[in-house]
Amino acid sequence: MCSPSTISVVPGDVCRHPFLIGVAGGTASGKTTVCDRIMQRLHDQCVVMLSQDSFYRTLNPDEMVLAKASNYNFDHPDALDRQELLKCLQLLKEGRSVDIPIYDFASHSRAKETRRVDPADVVIVEGILVLAMEEIREQLNMKIYVDTDDDVRLARRIQRDVASRGRDVASVIEQYTRFVKPAFDTFIGPSRRHADIIVPWQSSENIVAIDLITEHIRLKLRQHDLIRIYRNLEVMPSNFQMRGMHTILRDRETSNSDFVFYADRINRLLVEAGLGHLPFQEKIVTTPTGERYVGVEFARGLCGVSVIRSGEAMEAALRECCQGIKIGKILVHRWVHGKSEDIIYEKLPADISRRYVLLLDPVLGTGNTACKAIQVLLDKGVQESKILFLCIIAAPPGIHRVCQAYPRVKVITSEIDTSIDENWSVVPGVGEFGDRYYC
Ligand SMILES: O=P(O)(O)OC[C@H]1O[C@H](OP(=O)(O)OP(=O)(O)O)[C@H](O)[C@@H]1O
Numbered sequence: 223m224c225s226p227s228t229i230s231v232v233p234g235d236v237c238r239h240p241f242l243i244g245v246a247g248g249t250a251s252g253k254t255t256v257c258d259r260i261m262q263r264l265h266d267q268c269v270v271m272l273s274q275d276s277f278y279r280t281l282n283p284d285e286m287v288l289a290k291a292s293n294y295n296f297d298h299p300d301a302l303d304r305q306e307l308l309k310c311l312q313l314l315k316e317g318r319s320v321d322i323p324i325y326d327f328a329s330h331s332r333a334k335e336t337r338r339v340d341p342a343d344v345v346i347v348e349g350i351l352v353l354a355m356e357e358i359r360e361q362l363n364m365k366i367y368v369d370t371d372d373d374v375r376l377a378r379r380i381q382r383d384v385a386s387r388g389r390d391v392a393s394v395i396e397q398y399t400r401f402v403k404p405a406f407d408t409f410i411g412p413s414r415r416h417a418d419i420i421v422p423w424q425s426s427e428n429i430v431a432i433d434l435i436t437e438h439i440r441l442k443l444r445q446h447d448l449i450r451i452y453r454n455l456e457v458m459p460s461n462f463q464m465r466g467m468h469t470i471l472r473d474r475e476t477s478n479s480d481f482v483f484y485a486d487r488i489n490r491l492l493v494e495a496g497l498g499h500l501p502f503q504e505k506i507v508t509t510p511t512g513e514r515y516v517g518v519e520f521a522r523g524l525c526g527v528s529v530i531r532s533g534e535a536m537e538a539a540l541r542e543c544c545q546g547i548k549i550g551k552i553l554v555h556r557w558v559h560g561k562s563e564d565i566i567y568e569k570l571p572a573d574i575s576r577r578y579v580l581l582l583d584p585v586l587g588t589g590n591t592a593c594k595a596i597q598v599l600l601d602k603g604v605q606e607s608k609i610l611f612l613c614i615i616a617a618p619p620g621i622h623r624v625c626q627a628y629p630r631v632k633v634i635t636s637e638i639d640t641s642i643d644e645n646w647s648v649v650p651g652v653g654e655f656g657d658r659y660y661c
């Protein structure tokens with residue numbers, strides 16, 4: 223039974239987009255155990271699991287003769303109904319229920335019944351060929367390859383087939399040599415290069431890998447909820463570079479110089495992401511080879527506004543991307559312990575009402591500071607839809623505050639945090655950003 227989502231969404235407004243994970247690896251590599259461990263850790267989420275094996279094709283009479291004589295290659299991608307698997311994943315991705323075939327290994331055919339799979343927060347699809355099929359790979363949000371030594375896998379396969387599938391050792395080895403190993407060498411082993419994560423899985427379980435994977439999934443699920451609610455919220459794509467940089471920023475042992483270095487790296491990416499939302503005009507140029515190149519021209523009429531003091535740490539990234547850009551400043555007295563925030567200082571370009579504004583502040587906590595700063599810009603005549611708020615981390619209360627109050631302001635962040643604590647600190651957060659950047 224799936225637990226309900228913690229954030230309510232207007233029915234029919236947005237559908238559930240699950241997080242799709244593919245788990246591949248050779249026969250008896252431990253894929254099912256990896257999936258079980260992920261499901262156990264995500265017990266408070268709605269997780270469903272599909273097996274590639276459910277999608278074996280119905281065999282024609284000639285193939286059936288081969289299968290009955292153990293002479294049919296079930297390890298080849300052509301043994302699968304790939305279109306049907308693809309369709310099921312696409313429907314689940316759209317938040318729709320699907321009926322999954324039930325495959326009977328003894329008769330090499332499909333049962334009349336099917337299994338109903340309802341929409342979920344996380345969908346895991348496992349199977350030896352899951353990463354070997356391009357059309358399936360393209361559907362996945364996370365690709366995992368379980369890596370286990372060949373001899374360990376063969377030993378496990380013999381043990382399993384003899385104990386639970388009524389086979390003798392000689393026939394298991396014969397099938398392994400004829401079909402299983404060649405398919406591994408041709409399709410499965412090479413598919414490892416498509417994986418986001420390769421999980422070594424030998425005699426003992428790789429708990430660290432499972433922890434990392436489930437933490438990443440939790441992060442993505444939190445982001446998914448908010449992204450589904452607010453169209454004006456954008457979270458930059460998370461990859462392991464971005465996660466690595468955040469890990470350094472969040473580590474309290476990180477030196478001041480490293481904090482500055484990695485904050486600057488993320489700031490640069492944030493600014494580029496913000497610039498990507500500006501309008502453009504088509505522009506045709508001639509290349510040194512004399513050919514025409516149909517491109518675009520950057521928008522004009524742009525400026526930056528930093529919220530003093532931490533926002534000033536983002537100015538360098540903006541200047542690196544936009545030479546000579548005008549940058550204004552706003553100083554807000556932060557709302558602490560019931561005291562409302564005031565604007566203490568502002569210095570903005572005189573013609574700001576005609577410009578797009580990249581509003582810079584690395585931390586969005588309660589959202590009070592951001593709302594105050596946005597209101598100053600609106601009062602100066604800036605159009606709401608021309609404000610882009612850039613922050614390195616954003617806590618859900620601040621996201622709700624800003625995105626609800628100013629639905630046309632684009633909020634771009636590199637990560638969404640869990641919450642804010644009783645001291646108005648973002649959790650897990652980076653601590654006092656300004657103190658760490660400027661000390
Ligand atoms: O969303 P909120 O709860 O309003 O918090 C966010 C504000 O807090 C930080 O500034 P801080 O007050 O720490 O000042 P500083 O930049 O001078 O360090 C941050 O740079 C924001 O301006």
Ligand SMILES: O=c1cc[nH]c(=O)[nH]1
Nearest residue numbers: 587647648653654655
């Ligand atoms: O956690 C927080 C909250 C506000 N400002 C910061 O710098 N950090």
